[in-house]
Every structure is written in C-alpha cells, then in structure tokens.
Amino acid sequence: MPGRIPQSFIDELLTRIDIVDVIDNHVPLKKAGSNYKACCPFHNEKSPSFTVSQPKQFYHCFGCGAHGTAISFLMEYDHLGFVDAIEELAQQAGLEVVREQGSHTTPQAPREDNLYAIMEQANSYYKQQLRSHPDAQNAVNYLKQRGMAGEIAAEFGVGFAPPGWDNIIQAIGMDKIDLLNRAGLVIEKDSGGYYDRFRDRIMIPITDRRGRIIAFGGRILEGATQADGQPSGPKYLNSPETPIFHKGHELYGLYEARKAIRNPQKLMVVEGYMDVLALVQFGVRYAVATLGTATTRDHLETLFRVVPQVIFCFDGDRAGRDAAWRALENALPVMHEGREAAFLFLPDGQDPDSMIREEGQQAFEQRVASAMPLSSFMIDHLAQQVNIDTPDGRARLVKLARPLLDTIPDKVFRHLLYDQLAQRIHMKTSHLENLVDHAPTSTVNTQPTSQPAAGKKTPIRQAINLLLQSPALAAAIKDYGFLANTELAGASLLFNLLEILHQEPHLNTAALLERWRDKAEGKHLFKLAETQLPGTDEDLQQELLDIIQYLHDQLNIQRWHFLQEKLAVDGLDENELTEWNQLLKDNNGHM
Secondary structure, three states: OOOOOOHHHHHHHHHHOOHHHHHHOOOOOEEEOOEEEEOOOOOOOOOOOEEEEOOOOEEEEOOOOOEEOHHHHHHHHOOOOHHHHHHHHHHHHOOOOOOOOOOOOOOOOOOOHHHHHHHHHHHHHHHHHHHHOOOHHHHHHHHHHOOOOHHHHHHOOOEEEOOOOOHHHHHHOHHHHHHHHHOOOEEEOOOOOEEEOOOOEEEEEEEOOOOOEEEEEEEEOOOOEOOOOOEOOOOEEEOOOEOOEOOOOOOEOHHHHHHHOOOOOEEEEEOOHHHHHHHHHOOOOOEEEOOOOOOOHHHHHHHHHHOOEEEEEEEOOHHHHHHHHHHHHHHHHHOOOOOEEEEEEEOOOOOHHHHHHHHHHHHHHHHHHOOEEHHHHHHHHHHOOOOOOOHHHHHHHHHHHHHHHOOOOOHHHHHHHHHHHHHHOOOOHHHHHHHHHOOOOOOOOOOOOOOOOOOOOOHHHHHHHHHHHOHHHHHHOOOOHHHHHOOOOOHHHHHHHHHHHHHOOOOOHHHHHHOOOOOOOHHHHHHHOOOOOOOOHHHHHHHHHHHHHHHHHHHHHHHHHHHHHHHHHOOOOHHHHHHHHHHHHHOOOOO
C-alpha cells in the first residue's frame, strides 16, 4: 500500500506550479488588472465572473461561488480525487510524487485506479455473459420486450449477471476479492466468505463525468427467485457507496448526454436509468437520472455547470409531485443568474418510458417545451394550500412563500418571484417586498451564540484575512505566543497560521489553504481567501501589526482585571503580584 504524500511535497508542488497555467490549459484566461478572468467553467454565464489571482494562486467565481487552489480546480473540473489531482499537477511540474515509507506513517487510502480497473473488468464480464450465457435469453427477451435496440444496449454497455452466488468472484479471481468488496460487487457473509451482489439481473454500468465506470444498476428479471422461492431482492439494485461512487453526486447518463450533444442547452432529470435508455432509443439524448435518491444540491450544481436549463420530469401522481417539491426546495438555493428550472408532469400511470413509446418523440418533446417554470410550480403548489380569494388566504400564501424565497441567492431572480407572487395576491411588488423586508420571520434562530456571526469582521478574522492575502506579512510579527493561551474565538487558528509561516516563510496562499482542506476551519479559510483587501503592502503590514498589538493589549487588560478581582477576594501570591504590577506598569497605570 503506498505511503502518505507528505505535506512538504504538497507545499513544494504548489510553489512550483502556476494556477494561471493550470486553468488556462482548460479555460482560456484573459488578463484583467492584477488578476485573470474568464467565463466560469462551473456554471453557465455570458459575462465573465471567474477570477484567478496569481499572487494568491487561488480562483473564485463571483457568480456561483466556486473557489479553491489548483488542486481544487482539477478535482472539480476533471472530477479527480485528491491524490489523482496531486499526481496530475506533479506530472505537469516534472516532479515525482514523494510518499512516506515505513510503518510509523499513516497509510494513504489505496489508489482509486485499481477500483476503476476492476469495474471495467466486471463490465466486460457482464457484457460477455449477455452474449453467451445459457440463461441470457431471458435477459435478451426482456430487453426486446422493452424495445431496446441492440445498438443502444451496446452503446450503454448493457450486460447480464447470471444466476448463482460466486460468478463474478470466479471470473475475476479470489486474489482480487478485496477490490471486488471495495467496489461493491460482492457482499461479505457474517459467517465469512463472500457472494455476488448482482445475480440474475440486467446490468447497467454507471459512469462518472469522465466516462469511467463507477457503479452498476441491476434490474431483476421477471420470475427471478432465490432457492426458497422468494424474489431475488428489489426490482432495481444499485451499487452501494464506495470510494469512487457517491450516489448523491452522480447522475446516470450525464457523460453519454455530453458525448452525444456537443453543446447541450438543457438536461432533463428522470427517475431511473431505464427511462434514460428508453428516451435515448427515441432520439431524446438529454435525459439523466438520479440513482436511488432525490435530486440533491450537488446534482443541481453539476447540471447547471453543464447547461443553463434543467427540467424535472415526474409522474403526475401524489408521489411524483412530492418528489418534485423536494427537487424545488433543493433548486432554489442554487438559482443564480442565467439558470432556469422547469417541471414536467406526466399523466397518472405514465412514465417517460411508456409516454414516449405511446406518443413518439415529437409529441414528447412538445411536452418538454411546455414544462412549467419553477416559479409557477412553486406558487401554484402553495396556493393550493390556502383560499386565495380571501385576504387571510393571500397573507398565508406570502407567509408560506417567504422562507422559500429567502433561500434564493440571486437578487434578480428573487425579485422576479416576488413580482409573480405580488401579481397573484393583487399587490404591487415594491409594496410586498417592503412589507416582507420589515416583517419578523418565525424561522430565525433566536438562540444566543458564543461565536461571532458569519462574516463579522472581528480583529482576529481580519488578521487571518491579511495573512491569507499576503502570507509574507507574517515575518513582521515577532511576538505572537500569547495567542496560544487564550480562549478568544479564532486565536488558536491565527497562532497556527503565524507559527507555520514563521517556520516556512516561502508558502503561498494556496499551500497555506491546502493544510486545512479536510479540517473544520478549512471552509472558512477558503471563503476568507476570496476577499481582496485594498491597500499597499506597507498599509496591510501596518494593519496586521496594529491588530496584533490590540489583541495583546486586550488580553493584558483582561488578565489584569482577573488578578485585580483575585487580589480583592483571596489575595495574590508573590508571582501573581509581580505580574499584576508589571501589567499595570506596561499600561502606564491606565488599567
């Protein structure tokens, strides 16, 4: 098992590579003042809001909020794991990745390459079984019954897992049982040993956004039973969560849709992979499916990075509308300028598979074109819960809508929804927004907190911000040890930053941030790094010195008051009395 990649190598790598070159190889950048700009690769936009700071080695999009280092960019843009991103950057920099050796080191997670390889091997086996296994005719008959053409089955790698308990184990070998288990292809018995997870099923490979197989979906064949005559598990069975498969992030058919359509303008989310395959069969190449989970914000961010419009397709029954509402709740917080969402409800008893077979591609696509906009669906859904004809009912509608509208980050889109809501209750938009802005909301958490509100510019927060903008400023701070022994919020983080930068003064912002990637403070540091502080280097350095001096003085005052109270009650020992006098002297008797 390879050893851990040491932090020192990551530091060196991030000082050797230039984030501008890394990103420019994927997204052409243009110089804009001291930064570089481009249209964001992570969401659809017409005006560039994606900036890259060469001094910080950091990128940030003012539209969708995407941000990070060169490592983050490759992880997001190329969908690489952390280790793969490190190796890719090292190759570009002409460096060989260093790994720690010896039993005293913490082992790095096994490389994911082996899991991708085992999934490819399994897929080859399943496809071969569809062609040659004696029981494969049942699977072939089912696919024909569903109207699936051979070329579609071949394009999407459809296969067959034959009945039996250890077919995939025998085919790939017991020497790879650990990989089979980690890939989710087998299940470990309580009594020891393993058996195949997928048995007597149509097998659908699930690919990631780079086209690598990361999971399988298995559709049970009609009549498939266990030895006791009971059905062999659920109708549809997906791979479990593995190191390379996280169902809340992945979408079936996305890779294939992007491959088929050069520049897609819309993607339609349906419920299952058989719906995707049926739609493809009839020429609708822009369908994707979630994998046994509701549509998440991660799904939506992924979709909106590819297209400006997302259409949700659901059955028109109660379950379908409930699922649509959950999708809407997750969509509102990711609705930015240039993004559009709509909802298509099919007649009761119909799904995309049956619908397109019944009426054909043209009629189905007309349904897609007339899908209900998100705003209409939201207000219509809420209006059904009130009596819109009464003042009380209209007031209730506003109360129901307000918490949802408040989750929308884009001011223009939020205003347009308020405008539509105002029309529904026969009120001027400006009047409605003014009333809402000055009305208390029952959803606000009124519990006191010991932490500063997010975004509040405390002295410690500002000092951290200054160090992230210009790590070299740390060299001017000579006395900062007092920060290690205080309970002030953020003081220990500021101390750690100063300590690291004194030990390794060559670090840039990116290298500094990467040290906190998987720590609780990481997301706050990455967010702070987005801020560009005005002023010359001399101005920023003086501001940092002033903050450190202020913190030092404040802590001295707190300590003196503590000793003063103790003196009045219990008295002070000799050392404490000396400290009390010194603090008084240092502050010229103004305690």
